[in-house]
Amino acid sequence: xxxxxxxxxxxxxxxxxxxxxxxxxxxxxxxxxxxxxxxxxxxxxxxxxxxxxxxxxxxxxxxxxxxxxxxxxxxxxxxxxxxxxxxxxxxxxxxxxxxxxxxxxxxxxxxxxxxxxxxxxxxxxxxxxxxxxxxxxxxxxxxxxxxxxxxxxxxxxxxxxxxxxxxxxxxxxxxxxxxxxxxxxxxxxxxxxxxxxxxxxxxxxxxxxxxxxxxxxxxxxxxxxxxxxxxxxxxxxxxxxxxxxxxxxxxxxxxxxxxxxxxxxxxxxxxxxxxxxxxxxxxxxxxxxxxxxxxxxxxxxxxxxxxxxxxxxxxxxxxxxxxxxxxxxxxxxxxxxxxxxxxxxxxxxxxxxxxxxxxxxxxxxxxxxxxxxxxxxxxxxxxxxxxxxx
Amino acid sequence: xxxxxxxxxxxxxxxxxxxxxxxxxxxxxxxxxxxxxxxxxxxxxxxxxxxxxxxxxxxxxxxxxx
Numbered sequence: 001x002x003x004x005x006x007x008x009x010x011x012x013x014x015x016x017x018x019x020x021x022x023x024x025x026x027x028x029x030x031x032x033x034x035x036x037x038x039x040x041x042x043x044x045x046x047x048x049x050x051x052x053x054x055x056x057x058x059x060x061x062x063x064x065x066x067x068x069x070x071x072x073x074x075x076x077x078x079x080x081x082x083x084x085x086x087x088x089x090x091x092x093x094x095x096x097x098x099x100x101x102x103x104x105x106x107x108x109x110x111x112x113x114x115x116x117x118x119x120x121x122x123x124x125x126x127x128x129x130x131x132x133x134x135x136x137x138x139x140x141x142x143x144x145x146x147x148x149x150x151x152x153x154x155x156x157x158x159x160x161x162x163x164x165x166x167x168x169x170x171x172x173x174x175x176x177x178x179x180x181x182x183x184x185x186x187x188x189x190x191x192x193x194x195x196x197x198x199x200x201x202x203x204x205x206x207x208x209x210x211x212x213x214x215x216x217x218x219x220x221x222x223x224x225x226x227x228x229x230x231x232x233x234x235x236x237x238x239x240x241x242x243x244x245x246x247x248x249x250x251x252x253x254x255x256x257x258x259x260x261x262x263x264x265x266x267x268x269x270x271x272x273x274x275x276x277x278x279x280x281x282x283x284x285x286x287x288x289x290x291x292x293x294x295x296x297x298x299x300x301x302x303x304x305x306x307x308x309x310x311x312x313x314x315x316x317x318x319x320x321x322x323x324x325x326x327x328x329x330x331x332x333x334x335x336x337x338x339x340x341x342x343x344x345x346x347x348x349x350x351x352x353x354x355x356x357x358x359x360x361x362x363x364x365x366x367x368x369x370x371x372x373x374x375x376x377x378x379x380x381x382x383x384x385x386x387x388x389x390x
Numbered sequence: 391x392x393x394x395x396x397x398x399x400x401x402x403x404x405x406x407x408x409x410x411x412x413x414x415x416x417x418x419x420x421x422x423x424x425x426x427x428x429x430x431x432x433x434x435x436x437x438x439x440x441x442x443x444x445x446x447x448x449x450x451x452x453x454x455x456x
Binding site for chain 2: 045048203204205286323354
């Protein structure tokens with residue numbers, strides 16, 4: 001459990017807890033509420049730092065104190081540390097709160113909670129939330145366990161942020177990501193079954209400071225992963241064999257995006273490569289169906305007519321469905337590989353959706369098993385890249 | 391009230407982006423296909439697509455410096 005606070009808040013809360021007429025010292029209870037309000041946008045990014053954060057009284061009572069939760073909020077309002085939007089609708093919207101200007105401007109840092117009773121209570125609730133991930137499958141649980149030993153080199157990361165991140169808002173987000181990295185969360189989204197945690201959400205530039213028991217990390221990722229998983233998905237449907245073989249050859253040997261660049265007479269350079277890939281991807285695979293085809297779609301239709309029409313058909317029913325199915329195929333495969341490897345070798349494994357990360361020296365085991373499973377399950381041999389966290 | 395009713399249908403919305411409350415119909419198709427849950431959002435409201443493509447933002451542009 002992590003409390004994120006600053007000196008102004010600490011001073012004020014000391015006063016509040018001293019004068020609140022409770023027999024017990026609820027210093028950390030107040031701090032926890034304020035920390036929750038401050039860090040909530042980090043966990044639920046629909047919200048921004050300036051927003052009123054919903055505080056569900058039922059949840060707060062369960063988390064910190066059934067009898068006094070109301071009073072804590074009241075005391076913080078009275079003291080002018082927080083303010084409320086005073087707006088709620090039963091069953092729809094909880095009252096929102098935010099820190100007042102005076103208490104949010106100073107630099108925040110992590111404070112250790114010394115109230116063990118409160119700490120245990122909150123950690124128990126968090127553990128229950130994580131259990132949902134463990135129930136998903138052995139692979140999800142294995143990765144979530146490995147996450148606990150992942151550490152960010154705090155001082156180096158902060159130095160990096162100060163040196164390279166110039167925009168205020170971005171700097172604040174990066175600082176918070178780094179500071180809250182210790183507070184491990186894990187959820188699985190119901191749509192694509194992707195696992196989300198501190199590693200999947202941290203900015204890629206900060207990954208270089210993450211280690212597993214002081215060992216550096218590498219990731220094994222699948223080249224052309226989304227077009228490849230599309231191929232695996234398409235195998236479930238009846239499509240002309242020749243066309244499927246051609247598509248497979250393009251994805252695995254020629255390179256999906258490189259093939260399109262050639263067909264469109266587009267010269268790929270180091271500078272434009274990523275942008276081109278992104279255009280092809282959104283222009284062909286996942287845009288809404290439009291009456292007029294984009295130039296990318298025209299090429300795709302010419303080269304792979306049956307696949308093109310099947311994608312259009314699937315998108316007519318629900319255009320999100322294609323990508324959701326891709327993510328499900330991807331997650332199923334990645335966690336199946338984790339499971340297979342873990343049952344043979346207890347090596348550390350983390351995932352970033354379409355890639356498996358491990359400690360340096362174990363990458364060959366991961367790569368070998370992924371290649372083996374691609375062969376067994378789909379009779380394909382995609383290219384697998386190994387990259388350091390840099 | 392109307393907005394609240396809309397948001398209640400899908401817990402992923404409204405989503406604050408560049409100071410505005412966005413609903414499903416305001417977001418790009420590519421973004422929506424990868425926006426599985428609120429935990430999939432990055433600090434800049436982008437969602438992860440793949441290791442080689444990176445992350446896409448609600449308006450359909452790509453977050454190349456995440």
